[in-house]
Amino acid sequence: MAADGDGRAHESLTPRQHEVMEQVCLGRTNDAIARHLEISLHTVKAHLQNAYRRLGVETRAAAAAVYCGHRRRGKPGGGEGGPSRST
Secondary structure, three states, X not given: OOOOOOOHHHHOOOHHHHHXXXXXXXXXXXXXXXXXXXXXXXXXXXXXXXXXXXXXXXXXXXXXXXXXXXXXXXXXXXXXXXXXXXX
C-alpha cells in the first residue's frame, strides 16, 4: 500500500504501530521507544518495518513525514497556526 496522502495508508496501521509512530513523532530513539512502551528493541524495529511497509516508505524520515504530517493535519490544533513562522 502506497502513501498516497489520503489517509488510507495511515489508517492501515495497527494500534501498536500507531503507538510506535507517535513516539517517532516525538523524536524518540528506538531504545527510548522500547523502554517507554515496555517492549524489546527487536519488537520496536519489527513494528517500524511493518509500519514503513504499510505507509509505503523505506526510511524513518519518510515514515515520520507521512505519519506525523497526517497526524498534524488530522487533529484539531495540530501543527497549524502555531508559532512556527520566523519573522
